[in-house]
Amino acid sequence: MCxxxxxxxxxxxxxxxxxxxxxxxxxxxLDVGIARLQAEGGLPGVIxxxxxxxSLTVFFDPLQTGREILLEAxxxxxxxxxxxxxxxGRLWQLPVCYEGIFAPDLAxxxxxxxxxxxxxxxxxxxxxxxxxxxxxLPGFPFMGDLPKALRLPRRPExxxxxxxxxxxxxxxxxxxxxxxxxxxxxxxxxxxxxxFDAGRESPSLLAAGDHVxxxxxxxxxxxxxxxxxxSGDIEPQHWLTRRGxxxxxxxx
Amino acid sequence: MNSPASLEIVxxxxxxxxxxxxxxxxxxxxxxxxxxxxxxxxxxxNALVGNPGTAPVIECFDGGLQVLARGAAVRVAVAGDAVLExxxxxxxxxxxxxxxxxxxxxxxxxxxxMGSGRIAALALEGLxxxxxxxxxxxxxxxxxxxxxxxxxxxxxxxxxxxxxxAERILPEPPEVDERPIRVVFGxxxxxxxxxxxxxxxxxxxxxxxxxxRMGVRLEGPVLGHLGPAEIISxxxxxxxxxxxxxxxxxxLLADAQTAGGYPKIATVIGSDIPRLAACRPGQTLRFxxxxxxxxxxxxxxxxAETLALLAAIRPFVAEGVDLTALxxxxxxxxxxxxxxxxxxxxxxxxx
Numbered sequence: 001m002c003x004x005x006x007x008x009x010x011x012x013x014x015x016x017x018x019x020x021x022x023x024x025x026x027x028x029x030l031d032v033g034i035a036r037l038q039a040e041g042g043l044p045g046v047i048x049x050x051x052x053x054x055s056l057t058v059f060f061d062p063l064q065t066g067r068e069i070l071l072e073a074x075x076x077x078x079x080x081x082x083x084x085x086x087x088x089g090r091l092w093q094l095p096v097c098y099e100g101i102f103a104p105d106l107a108x109x110x111x112x113x114x115x116x117x118x119x120x121x122x123x124x125x126x127x128x129x130x131x132x133x134x135x136x137l138p139g140f141p142f143m144g145d146l147p148k149a150l151r152l153p154r155r156p157e158x159x160x161x162x163x164x165x166x167x168x169x170x171x172x173x174x175x176x177x178x179x180x181x182x183x184x185x186x187x188x189x190x191x192x193x194x195x196f197d198a199g200r201e202s203p204s205l206l207a208a209g210d211h212v213x214x215x216x217x218x219x220x221x222x223x224x225x226x227x228x229x230x231s232g233d234i235e236p237q238h239w240l241t242r243r244g245x246x247x248x249x250x251x252x
Numbered sequence: 253m254n255s256p257a258s259l260e261i262v263x264x265x266x267x268x269x270x271x272x273x274x275x276x277x278x279x280x281x282x283x284x285x286x287x288x289x290x291x292x293x294x295x296x297x298n299a300l301v302g303n304p305g306t307a308p309v310i311e312c313f314d315g316g317l318q319v320l321a322r323g324a325a326v327r328v329a330v331a332g333d334a335v336l337e338x339x340x341x342x343x344x345x346x347x348x349x350x351x352x353x354x355x356x357x358x359x360x361x362x363x364x365x366m367g368s369g370r371i372a373a374l375a376l377e378g379l380x381x382x383x384x385x386x387x388x389x390x391x392x393x394x395x396x397x398x399x400x401x402x403x404x405x406x407x408x409x410x411x412x413x414x415x416x417x418a419e420r421i422l423p424e425p426p427e428v429d430e431r432p433i434r435v436v437f438g439x440x441x442x443x444x445x446x447x448x449x450x451x452x453x454x455x456x457x458x459x460x461x462x463x464x465r466m467g468v469r470l471e472g473p474v475l476g477h478l479g480p481a482e483i484i485s486x487x488x489x490x491x492x493x494x495x496x497x498x499x500x501x502x503x504l505l506a507d508a509q510t511a512g513g514y515p516k517i518a519t520v521i522g523s524d525i526p527r528l529a530a531c532r533p534g535q536t537l538r539f540x541x542x543x544x545x546x547x548x549x550x551x552x553x554x555x556a557e558t559l560a561l562l563a564a565i566r567p568f569v570a571e572g573v574d575l576t577a578l579x580x581x582x583x584x585x586x587x588x589x590x591x592x593x594x595x596x597x598x599x600x601x602x603x
Contacts, residue, residue, distance in 0.1 A: 004439035007519030008547025010489045012439050019484055050279045050487040052511060057487035059279070062522070062551040067544050135485065135511030138282040138394040142485065179394060196281075198384050198396055204281035 001026075001078060003071065004055075008062050011071075013078070014055040019144055019172070023054040024132055028209055030056050033077040043073060051208050052133045053142070090210040091242035094176075094191050096125065096167050097222035102190035105155075109169070109186050112152060121216055123147045124167075124188060129174060131210040139178040139196030139204040143212055146172050158184035165190045167214065189214075192226040193236050205236050257324035257412040259376050261404045262360060265316025266370075267464065270398040270410070271506075272308040275387035279510045285490065286389035286397065286506050289465065290371050290526035292426070292558045293331040297375035299565050300329035300352040300420045308381055308388040310374040310404065313464075314532075315365035317374065321355035327415035328353060328361055332372030333428070337362045351421035351568050352377075368428045369530035378413025391507060418567040426561060432540035433524045435493065436547050440483060440515035444495075448475050449541075452517060456536040457501065463533055465507040470537075474499035477515060485513040491520035491528075505529055521547040523554040 004012040015026045031051045037043045045065030050057040060070060098106060098121045110117045129143035136142075146169055154170045159182060162168070166177045168185035177183060178195035191214075195205045206212065217225070228234040261268065272294070274287020288294040288311050295305040310317070315335070319328070329352035330336055336347040339360040347353060347361075349372070355361055363372055381388040381399065390398030399408050437449070444452075457472035481497035488494070492504045494514040503520060504512075505528075520528055521542065531537055542550065 005436050005441075005519070005544045006439050006487075006489050006516075007436050007491050008521040008523075008544055008551055010487075010519075011544070012487060014439075014486075017484065048277045048279055050510065052486045053484050055486050057489065059489065062548040063555055066548050133485075133511065134280060134282045135487070136282060136509045138278075138396075140282050181393070196394065198394075203278070203283075203385065208280070 005067075006057060010057055010059045011067055012055050012057045013074075016054050019053050019132065021130055024051075024130070024209070027051045027054065027056050029080070030074075030077055033080065034058070034074070037073070037077070043070065046070065050135070052135065089242055090207070090240060091128070092206065092210060092212045092239050093215050093241050094193055094212060094239050095217040095222065095225055096189040096191050096214045097217050097219055098124075098189040099219050102166075102219075102222070103188055105168075105186040106188050109150075109152065109188065113149060115149065120150065120188065123150050124169065124174065125214040125216050127213075129212045131206050131208055131212060132173075133208050134204055134206065137177070137179050137181055139206070141175055141195070141206045141210075141212070142173055143175060144173045146174055152186060154184040155186060158182050159187075162187065163190070165192060167191050189216075190222065192222050192229060193239060194229065197236075211242075257326050257378070257414045258322045258409045259326055259328070259355075259379075259412050260320040260322050261406055261408045261410075262318035262320050263316055263406055264312070264404045265318070265363065266313040268310055268312040268317050268404040269390040269392070269465075270308050270381060270404065271311045271389045272387055273306040274389050274506065275385050275391070275396070278385055279487070282510050283385065283394065283396070284391065284507055284510055286391040286465075287387065288373060288389075289506055289529040290332075290373065292526065292554075292561070293371065293373035294375075295558060296350070296422055296561060296565070297329050297331035297373040299562050300331070300350070300422065301327045301375045301377040302352075302417055302420070303375055303377060303379070305562075307375070308379055310376070310410075312363065312372055312374065314370050315363050317363045317372070319355075319361050319374070321357055321359050321361075322409065323357060324412075324414040325354050325356050326412045327377035327419070328355055329375050329420070330361075330363065330372050331375070331422075333367035333369055333425070334372045335364045335367060337364050350425045352419045354415045354419060369527075370532050371526070371530045376410065376412050377415060379410055381410065393507070420565050421568040422561060422565050424564065426557070429527060432538040433528050434521050434542045434547070434550065435491075435518035435524075435539050436521060436544050437518050437541055438516070439486070439519070440517065443477055443479060443483070443515040444475065444517050445478055448517075451475060452501075453539055453541060456538060458536045459531045459533050461533045463531070465505055467502050467504045467508050468528060468531065470501045470503065472500070475501060475517060481515065482513050483515050485511045488512045488516070489519060491522065491525050492516045493518045493520065503528055521550060523547075523550045 016023045047059040131141045162183035166187045167189040170185040271288040274285035330349045334349045395401030455473045457470040460469045462469040494502045496514045
């Protein structure tokens with residue numbers, strides 16, 4: 001574990017240099033510990049924390065506290081952070097249409113990997129993924145790990161506009177783009193479920209530590225789901241199949 | 253609020269958006285803070301119109317912002333080195349920045365151009381907009397805050413309160429600071445050699461045309477990496493200086509993505525982010541290194557300077573004699589600075 005400087009108002013506690021569920025557990029344990037201390041009023045001046053694959057960044061107000069004061073206050077947590085923060089346990093089974101215009105890179109991905117398109121879909125939808133972190137865009141989940149047979153680097157030229165809902169893979173990870181944005185990942189399908197809604201109590205559907213499975217649906221089914229979501233007949237929570245005890249704490 | 257007074261955007265200029273101190277607490281789900289690029293300008297502009305310091309303001313770039321008072325007289329103020337003009341009944345008059353002014357129904361206020369820098373904050377008395385995730389700041393990428401989640405466009409009206417109380421002035425605006433931009437090395441300091449740090453601190457970097465609320469791309473001597481030019485994505489902060497493979501640094505600002513996969517050579521300290529964000533395309537800048545502790549000390553010093561500026565704001569006396577001020581002043585011991593802006597005739601302010 002080491003502490004990295006991130007200016008005069010933040011520092012990053014780094015646990016390692018790999019994408020690894022054990023490192024994520026250490027990150028979450030520290031995150032939960034800081035949240036507890038904050039709730040007890042023990043960390044004045046801490047603005048927020050940002051958990052990532054292998055590190056936690058602490059944002060603070062240098063007018064109220066300082067790096068040395070905080071590192072001293074967090075020392076007991078560092079000692080304990082080797083232990084797991086517990087499995088969040090939420091499992092989402094999200095629908096994905098892997099067909100037609102929703103899957104612009106499916107054929108090329110299959111060619112590059114030397115497998116059939118059906119095999120790509122079967123492999124992608126056949127695994128359970130861990131949400132390592134959210135970032136880059138509001139609600140954008142970095143999920144892993146992809147089966148070894150699906151590992152590809154990013155596209156050499158990023159697209160200028162990736163449509164929202166695009167389900168994509170790159171560098172051993174998979175993700176869903178919540179917003180129209182530039183992006184260099186390979187687009188395999190489209191998910192109709194809204195990942196981010198500022199009007200919801202938890203604006204991001206997914207939280208770090210959640211698990212996700214993708215369920216292939218037809219184009220017709222995709223359109224039916226989209227309509228039901230729009231009309232309010234189905235809530236996004238519909239696709240939540242397992243609820244963890246620590247959910248409220250971790251996704252606060 | 254059923255207010256008869258409003259302010260219409262006649263032209264947003266280069267880019268104008270509603271911003272306050274920003275959105276805190278949602279970086280963990282990928283939501284950047286957004287918020288004003290220069291909090292001091294926001295606090296001064298708000299103080300000039302009598303708003304709370306962190307009330308939303310209209311932040312704009314370069315010249316070109318034009319606003320029109322509608323329905324009633326409204327109180328506005330521009331903080332920033334802006335050259336302003338008021339149009340009343342077809343007649344145009346220059347107006348100095350750093351003071352509040354009452355726009356009658358139908359009056360237009362224009363930012364003709366910026367003297368130095370490129371950012372100005374326009375405060376409007378009683379500007380109230382709904383908060384989204386705790387802030388009225390516009391973050392257009394995810395359609396959060398502002399007016400309908402978008403930057404301001406011609407024809408948009410924002411609600412105000414009818415003007416009340418005295419107009420105010422900041423007698424001595426902050427001086428232009430041309431020192432190097434101060435940075436703290438890291439978080440990926442170990443991805444760069446000592447020679448690269450020498451290059452980084454010893455060279456001029458030019459601001460490219462790609463400079464907006466997300467960040468500023470710089471051009472200059474190449475900053476080489478010791479290893480690969482990527483890391484496992486980790487958190488970015490406002491002020492993070494990313495170095496992608498081509499070795500040209502990018503400084504991230506308020507609207508930047510919350511995580512990134514390029515190594516970060518250093519972080520601009522909070523006190524100097526406003527100066528960096530105010531650099532115009534084509535302008536060159538230099539960096540200087542400070543420790544994190546020194547950065548914290550500078551933050552406290554900057555805050556003390558801001559508080560002194562806010563404390564200096566006083567009622568503006570347009571013409572005639574302000575008897576209250578006259579009787580409350582110590583006429584024997586007092587010294588009047590006849591060159592202060594409040595003693596200049598209104599029409600002499602155009603530079």
